[in-house]
Amino acid sequence: MLTVLGFCMILTFLVLVITKRLSVVVAFIFTAIAFGVIGGFASEMGDMMLAGILKVTPTAVMIVFAILYFGLMIDVGLFEPMIGKILSFVKGDPLKVVMATAIITILVGLDGDGSSTFMITVSAMLPLYMKLGMNRLVLACVVGLGAGVMNMIPWGGPLVRAAASLQVEVSDLFIPLIPVMICGLLWTLFSAYILGKKERERLGVRTLGTDMAQGMSEHAASVETSNGGQAKLFWFNWLLTILLMVFLVMEVLPIQILFASAFAIALFVNFPNPKEQQERILSHANSFVMICTLIFAAGIFTGVLSETKMMDSMASSIVTVIPDWVGAHMPLVVALTSLPMGFIFSPDAYYFGILPIISETASNFGIAPVEIGRAALLGHSTTGFPLSPLVPATFILIGLVGVDFSDHQKFLFKWAFGTTIIMTIAAITFGVIPL
Template sequence: MAILGFLMIGTFLYLVMTKRVSVLIAFALVPIVFGLIGGFRLEMGEMMLEGVQKVTPTGIMIGFSILYFGLMIDRGLFDPMISRLIRFAKGDPLKIVMATAIITLIVALDGDGSATFMITITALLPVYKRLGMNPLILASTVALGAGVMNIIPWGGPLARAMVSLDATSSQLFNPIIPSMLAGMAWVVFVSYVLGKKERKRLGVVQWTNHHGKNAEEETAAALDMPATGLPKMFWFNLILTVVLITVLIMELMPVPVLFILAFALALIVNFPDVNRQNEQIAAHAKSMVLVCFTIFAAGIFTGVLSGTKMLDAMAVSMVSIIPDWMGPHLPTLIAVISMPLSLVFSPDAFYYGVLPILSESAASFGIDPLDIGRAALLGNATTGFPLSPLNPSVFVLLGLCKVDLGDLQKSVFFWAFGTTIVMTVIALITGAISL
């Protein structure tokens, strides 16, 4: 059974990484083939259904979070903060880069890497061009900010970890909130270092006044944003979002239900007209459907992997080759190597294929499998995702900034790895993962 399980995961990884089939198809069909080979023809239907049922709350949470934050971005919730940060920075490259980091950390709350890249790069690239700043600095800063923010519960990695470990978002996310905050602080620090280099190279550049415009108006024009005023429904949307995040962290109600209610309330208040409501849903329906369907298909994969006992057999075989002295330190080891592993495994391949084996192996050493999940989240497909060619959204970042992947990797790898190390240290101090 262990050999069959490794072959199943290996086939899945091969098909996904070589792009022979889509992730959804690989999730649905590969386990069926190997389940039949293992002689589980009659039992597989129940295994697959049980797997899908387990991931349903996660699919609901992710789907409605995409709709909710898509609505908030469309309604301009983050626009005033972005414009004010840039106006404050004016012509100082150091302030511009630091503002870039803060803006990215805010915009990345939507949990969608591609959307984060499109919003931040589109807004800030004109400013970088106007000042003659290096677009690689923009790409690097945005990559670092988006990476650490990808830990949020409605982001991809944590959702995948929840599915693989049959865990809740509060079990995985809440203990590493201090680590995430430390990672955010590290990103701002790195933006200071990068910005200082740009200031040294360029100096403080003054906006040129055209047609009598002052510096603030020039900046607003460069960003294509209004100089004054707030978007419609700004205060309602801000308060609703703050309450949503607060209730989520306090676990006052199930997260999937929370997002359904928040989105329904936001939709009816922002768009009283039914036709406008339908248009808003349709605007983000494609990304919602793709993500949710993939999660449901992943339930088939994990259901067969667990139900056939392949996972248990693989864990036993892996434990046999792990030195006894290393076993108790698996969480720390996985946390440290999690970021580089992003360059080797796609998020689906790691969280659905590798993480279950690692967590089962750790359990045999008396380690809570959730420790392994938290350790993986400190780097794999989080701080490392903007550098991996296995993440399609990375090419959105590269295309908008017109920089090469190799250049981005050389610029960011050291700093991104530093983010993981900082978060790992805090996780060890707070007890989120065991030493």
Template sequence: MLSFLGFCMIATFLLLVLTKRLSVVVAFVLVAVAFAVIGGFSVDMGQMMMDGILKVTPTAVMIVFAILYFGLMIDVGLFDPLIAKILNFVKGDPLKLVLATAVMTILVGLDGDGSSTFMITISALLPIYKRLGLNLLVLACVVSLAAGVMNIIPWGGPLVRAAASLQVEVYDLFIPLIPVMIAGLLWTLFVAYILGKKERERLGVMQSESFRAVAEQAATVEDSKPASKLFWFNLILTIMLMVLLVMEVLPIQILFAAAFAIALLVNFPNPVEQQKMILSHANSFVLISTLVFAAGIFTGVFSGTGMMDAMASTIVLVIPEWLGAHLPVVVALTTIPLSFVFSPDAYYFGILPIISETATSFGIDPVEIGRAALLGHSTVGYPLSPLVPATFILIGLVGVGFGEHQKFLLKWAFGANLIMTITAVLLGVISF
């Protein structure tokens, strides 16, 4: 009975989300309440929901301070000098321009917001691509790959969803994935080199005098921001934050909270300016934090009632033993195809918990399933998905067709997924 109720609960949630009858947050709460009552758990429902909320609270706190920190650093122009140097380095060479595109996207992608990454990067580079006559699909492809890999960072949406859904620590998911991310970024640079070399062979190199005017025109976005007088302070603080994060000196939430407080005080000494800075980035973290808390309510009921365990037991009966032992790799290699079918919320909150609980029956740690999912779904796969709004921001800014973009990007995205999966297996991040 519990298993059947659980499948109905997931199916109802997916139906409401995929058909856009309800927003994800509303669906999480109302479906959880409805099925808790239907299953006869109304008395214990409140405690289950609170337990779920408490488990995801550290994740929500991390999101708020991480987004605020990197938002502040972008506002004060921490990355502007490097972007200017990248543009100066290009000097009309298509190969250098495509490589610079990857590097710039990686830097801008540190804020964890795919939409803003697309808007900033493409706004700066599109005029140069057009002036040099490069294939705009190359721009869309390289930006997609770099932004996709960077979307694995803890304050990006996918890892937050995975941590909240599986109720595991952010550290346990992210730290082992750092070398896997590096492998993905190296693949991105390799792809940029291959595509850039083809464009150089096709177009040649523009004279530096002609290019300089174009670069100045394209740098308008960066030049519109005032240069930070505290550049070196902000750079050292950011480097220290990254080092301490990897060393796990303190919980990630505390590291970001402390770093943001220091950065805010030094860069905006006036309390009124501090409040304005926080409010200017409220839209970036309010929605995803609300989503995480709503997910806590949903998963609290889903697991507290025993539905998840019952569903996993049912699935185990139909999965062959030989396949069950390889579930992490199976999950990793199916993430991109499933990106076309399930939105990030539907996949991470509807599908992943069931797979994870099933994997537990085969002696596999749920955290491995979470890491495997992050190797494709809503990371390198999200710029391919018609279910992600940021994808349409990308193709709209670049001015290419969705079908053309998918066809051009697909093999390179699968390559990134495969490279990261192999790296994860070799390093023991996920089991084979």
């Protein structure tokens, strides 16, 4: 009975989300209430939902302060001088242009928002591609590769979803993935080098016109002096950000406390006026309110699913039909199928509907939920999100660059799947996921 009820609950949620009958938040809550009542758990449902919310609260707190911190760093122009210097350096060399595209994407991608990464990077680089006659599919590909790997950061959507749905600590997912993520970024730079070299061989190195060169120089100068007096705090902000990353890796304090403390320091130093501090917080409210609402709604859903033992019952049923040799290698199977799954399931459907069942099933073979979560992050909604027709940011990218969606998919897929393969090999090598 619980097995059937659990599968019906998951299926109902997936249908509501995929067909867009309800928003994800409403679908989470309505489905949880409906199946809690149907299963005869009405009297206990409140405690179950609350238990689910409490488990995801640390994740929501981390998201709030991470978004606020990196939003503030972008507001004060932390990355703009570096971007300006890069634009001045590349001049008319297609290889340098493509490499600069990758570097700028990685820097801007620190904010954890794929859409803003696309908008900022494409806006900075597209004029160069057009001036030099470069293939715009290369621009979309390299930006997609860089943003995909950077989407693995803790304040990005996929890792938050994985942590909330599997009810594991964000740091347990992310910290072991750091060397794997670095390998993914190195692959991104290598891919950019190969693509840039091909463009250089096709077009040669050109001399930019006077107007273009002057415009780039003015851009570099303007970003260095942006925000008036805030430019004087440039090195302070860089030092604070570097220290934050170091302390995060060293796990000096819980990740939520690190981001909260860093944000408070940065906000006070950059904007001493209380009114300005309030304005900075409110300017980024939309970014974290939506995702935190999603996280708490997911907590309600998974709370009912797990506390009623539906998830346990479903996993036990699945174990009986999975061969032992497949179950023992579940993380590898999840890693290699995670990117293609992005063409079928949206991020919410995959992480909240599919992954918990896979994780519970894998636990019967002695595989921890955190290992399944890490495996999923090697492809779904990370390296694969710029390819997926189910992710709105994908259409922002192709719209800005001005390329056909099918052409973009064909061009990017082999490079993106290559990223997943490289990171999967690295994850196995470093013991992040078992073979």
